[in-house]
Amino acid sequence: MRVLVSAVGLSRRFAPLVVLGFVVLAALGLRYSAGHLAIDTDTDHLFAASLPWRQAQMEEARQFPQFDGLIVAVVKGATPEEARETAVALNAALNRDKTDFHDSAYPAGDAFYAREGLLLLPTGQLAKLLGQIVAAQPFLGQLAADPSGRGLATGLSLLAQGVGAGADLTPYDGALTAVAASLRAAAAGRAEPLSWAGLMGGGLESGPEMVLAHPVLNQGDLQPGGAPTAAMMRVAAALPDVKAGRVSVDYTGDIPLSDEEFASLTQGLAAGGAVSVVLIATWLFFAVRSWRMIVPILLTLVMGLVLTVSFAALTVKVMNLISVAFAILFVGLAVDFAIQFCVRLRDVSMHEKALGAALDETARQAGGQIALAAIATSCGFLAFWPTSFIGVAELGEIAGAGMFIALICTLTFLPALLMLFRPRAEGREVGLPMGRRVDGWLKRKRAMVLGAFAVLGMAGLVAGALVRFDANPLDTKDPDTMSMRTLSGMMDNPQTNPFYADMLAPNLAAARALGDRLAGLKGVAAVISGATFVPDDQDAKLAMLAQAQTILAPTLLAASAPPKAPPSAEALRASFAKTAADIAAVRDRLPAGAPLAEIGTAIAALARAPDAQLLAANDALVRFLPQTLAQLGESLAATRITEANLPQSVARDWFLPDGRVRVQVVPGPEAATTAGMKDFAQAVLAVDPKAGGPAVETLETAKTILGAFREAAVLAFIAIAVILAVVFRDAREMAQVLATLLLSCLLTALFAKLAGVEINYANIIALPLLLGVGVSFNVYFVMNYRAGLRRFWASATARAVLFSALTTGTAFGALAASADRGTASMGVLLLISLAAVLVATFVFLPALLYAQKDA
Structure with a gap:
């Protein structure tokens, strides 16, 4: 605790130097990242090469390289002869184009x-x-x-x-x-x-008829096979029977499937990001009601994101289709720390008008809670790091480190910015409207509330047993792209x-x-x-x-x-x-x-x-x-x-x-x-x-993913339990947090089943992450209760948790709105799990705490 308070104290006293130091560090990090961070869209690389089925897959690719790295032209004609003539002409043209293609083959010809x-x-x-x-x-x-x-x-x-x-x-x-x-x-x-x-x-x-072409890939392009695919379609469009409308030429293959998946992943990213920023700024306004706090929070968020990207460039170097989601996850989760700090600062400033002293007091009251929340959330991510599911292992590594980076930024960069922006002291209570009435109702009806959640928990247990795992990797791709439409046909x-x-x-x-x-x-x-x-x-x-x-x-x-x-x-x-x-x-x-x-x-x-x-x-x-x-x-x-x-x-x-x-x-x-x-x-x-082959690989992929999930869930639970035991040193308080966490998991299963959501290789990351997010919210209330605070909804913590959840939900919503089905499913399940955490934290946990004899 003293370290955290000292960090805040030093940062506020040397605010200009701290801000300048972070800006220089971020600039260096961005410059390094621009030349050293790449993205790999190949879904095969989402899993460790050491896995036996991956070894077999790579051996088959070595033995039969002609079936790997292909753009497949699928030619259909009004008559078989027209389709064959077109396929012959297309194959000949592609073999002549050495700029875009290594070679082309028409096996049936x-x-x-x-x-x-x-x-x-x-x-x-x-x-x-x-x-x-x-x-x-x-x-x-x-x-x-x-x-x-x-x-x-x-x-x-x-x-x-x-x-x-x-x-x-x-x-x-x-x-x-x-x-x-x-x-x-x-x-x-x-x-x-x-x-x-x-x-x-x-x-x-x-x-x-199928023409199999090996394209010349431009690895410096975000869609390496984009130019050859476009060249193929230009050649096809000029062929006589295609121009006459008698023959159609579509394409599929692992190269365009990867290219189109990345295109769908980035589709609307700028617009979605802009909308998310506006919504997050809106939630921040309702949370802290001062641009002098909103701007420092947003700048802290950007700084943490830039430094996390730099960390990824230094360690991971090549991100995959799952790990690229770390940016939105970082925004959604890291903003919680800054909101908690600033809302608690508002509460403290009602009594301590001097900004420097208020910052120190906020660090004493909330610093430990924020640190514990960051460590717990990080555990949810880092639990995937040792698994063979490389896609989420890298995401876990990047986002897990990002939580610590966000914590450092919150306790150093943010206080320095606040000293420069100098927000005014608070003049009214910071709790949620109607908070006292809700707290009173929960205290009076605690037995009924706990009984209702017991029923919901049983329903969640049944729903969890019935939730399906969709192992088909094609179900996470956009079905409206040409490659997927062709493949489906x-x-x-x-x-x-x-x-x-x-x-x-x-x-x-x-x-x-x-x-x-x-x-x-x-x-x-x-x-x-x-x-x-x-x-x-x-x-x-x-x-x-x-x-x-x-x-x-x-x-x-x-x-x-x-x-x-x-x-x-x-x-x-x-x-x-x-x-x-x-x-x-x-x-x-x-x-x-x-x-x-x-x-x-x-x-x-x-x-x-x-x-x-x-x-x-x-x-x-x-x-x-x-x-x-x-x-x-x-x-x-x-x-x-x-x-x-x-x-x-x-x-x-x-x-x-x-x-x-x-x-x-x-x-x-x-x-x-x-x-x-x-x-x-x-x-x-x-x-x-x-x-x-693909059928066996799909089965083995499912086993790998489920095994990674089980391993990550166990590791995350053990790590969180150890952290809680060290911090609380009280079995009852530890049990309260874990009981609320368990209920969050059961409610997530129930809500997912009701919403018809299936688990797949992309959205499964939401489940271990749920452990970290759930603990971070629960910890605030339990630690406040330990400190003697008997108000929940009426507390500054409740306001911070609520608006933190809204900003987190906005970021997750950006994922859910993605054109990429895998990313969208991740966002949907994260939103569902967030809703489950909020219900458990705001309703179940207060009722549970009120049920204690000393309440």
């Missing part, structure tokens, strides 16, 4: 899939597809001989003749529906390309689901056995491995392909012949009119809603269209036909795939140089929830405890 792709299909699916193609041979023959609208019309006439002969076209309804849609569009003057790959592929063409597709699990098998045979075992697990949608690309049953598949190639030989030969001159408008009109008549002749034999009937109507209308419209329709209808027929011929000539002849472009994604084979397990839609993802990851780990 590899020639291997065009040549051997049919061998990768399951035997039954391949047989069905080839059966459909062979059955359509007469139709395809006409198209191969005449790849034009005239050839299409001739083929449709053959189908009409088949209906007249009793053929059932129901198996071809899907393909014919697509033809009908394209012809209807052409008849309406909209020449839309027809997807021949979709017609002959039997629905095999699915999912978006990929969740339901097994080919693009981001929450897969990975493992390594020693060889190809082991990979097949492991894949079969994993495929039988509940919740598994697909298993892909190196064995997928060296398939079984190749003898049977090659025989089927050879047979189909023989049957389709005339068609394939015709397709390879030099192209004929395109038909004239008159020739097209005559062909379309004949086909319309052929379909009309059998219309009564078609079932209701048959697509061939719709084709007849559309092609009849098209036969009456102007020449320009007919020629545009012809170009659109057969735009992709020649390349589809050429690819069909190439894929039917597939050769055996072995591990040895697998192209390097494919092998590097699934095989390691030492022969190990990557196996990827994709979950079904059940894994969209935290519980479903947990079940999926646990099922995979039961098969292979060394499994990794």
Whole structure:
């Protein structure tokens, strides 16, 4: 205590020198911070690299670097061919741009899939597809001989003749529906390309096309991948089918996800900060009612913040997406010390008019209480320091030290400023309005109040058991950014689901056995491995392909012949009119809603269209036909795939140089929830405890976070209990503070459950922090009671605590209003915990103290 009083006394006596010294120190700190403090937006770095799952994650990134540090362009088209053409063009353009990209890849465009792709299909699916193609041979023959609208019309006439002969076209309804849609569009003057790959592929063409680009990052920028992402979108916007509105190009990937998270974190920061400052200044006015105190408080707050930033630059050096929140937390919590000091100074100055003597007396009365509050709050932060949750460990280190810095500023810089600003002595009581009446009511109704809180405490205990932990890191990101919208649209597709699990098998045979075992697990949608690309049953598949190639030989030969001159408008009109008549002749034999009937109507209308419209329709209808027929011929000539002849472009994604084979397990839609993802990851780990990948990492992340929380909560509670025992040396007073603290925790759980708030990796920091904040408020009242003060609401302390809570709540509200969902959830939970602390401190604690025999 003497040290604290001496610090205040020396600071007020040498006020100009003290202020100058702090200003010089702050200037040096800011200069150092500007060149040595950085921000890391990578959420992987929120956890210690020494954790086993992080070690596995980093090892996988080393083994398969092509999947790390990506911007992923997701290309969707009105037809698969348009999407592929756009993806090919985009990939080529990105590979040419060495300013913004190291490299780019379009895996699905590899020639291997065009040549051997049919061998990768399951035997039954391949047989069905080839059966459909062979059955359509007469139709395809006409198209191969005449790849034009005239050839299409001739083929449709053959189908009409088949209906007249009793053929059932129901198996071809899907393909014919697509033809009908394209012809209807052409008849309406909209020449839309027809997807021949979709017609002959039997629905095999699915999912978006993806281009994977490794950007050149600008580490000096707050969004390192911002320039490459913008360059990608400029290139995409200039591509023909994108300009025509037929193809869309969106993006996602770990680089833009990190960039957008930081952008959402800083969005509205300046405006929110300005509003917070105005609101804090307003609360300060109601608390101290003098600009001569408000300005010193704000300057003290700024000084403490600058010095804390300097501390971060010296120690942490690189802050993360959680630790950057220390600034707002510092403002919200450190202002309490200055408010307590100034409000208590107002109270003291009613009797001690000399400012110097009043400052010394305030230090004697409140200095110890403020110091205890600072130490307790710091413990709430520092309890996270030893944990493996680096995100909040760094926040704990910075903010924990910040509380001590704020304490030093409050007991040195603030008194020096007050001596320079010289606030006037107080002339009226400082307690809260109606304070005496509330104190009287609490004293009379203490038993009822304590009984009500007993019920609320039990409800909080139940709510605490029911509060869910959301382990999905994506749920803390802004869902309205392009990266998140794109990623959300990929969740339901097994080919693009981001929450897969990975493992390594020693060889190809082991990979097949492991894949079969994993495929039988509940919740598994697909298993892909190196064995997928060296398939079984190749003898049977090659025989089927050879047979189909023989049957389709005339068609394939015709397709390879030099192209004929395109038909004239008159020739097209005559062909379309004949086909319309052929379909009309059998219309009564078609079932209701048959697509061939719709084709007849559309092609009849098209036969009456102007020449320009007919020629545009012809170009659109057969735009992709020649390349589809050429690819069909190439894929039917597939050769055996072995591990040895697998192209390097494919092998590097699934095989390691030492022969190990990557196996990827994709979950079904059940894994969209935290519980479903947990079940999926646990099922995979039961098969292979060394499994990794995003699904397993998410489960392990949750374990790490919850373990860190338990560790921090225990450490904070022990530290606070030891501090209280040293300060109070009275079991009853210590129990009063801890009982109020426990009730604050239970009320927080109850309020959070009622508000529908879930715990996640960002907002969990609020819980150990609650211990420190709760103790700091409670300590003021208990220490006043020890000193003989029997008024609570009517005391200067109550006014200081209330307006301190309002300023703290304003700062937390700035977090809650953040566009970043993780930061916002932290702010919301901090506000809830603050409300719980206030209720416990202002209602429960006075009733508890009044219940004592000496009250």
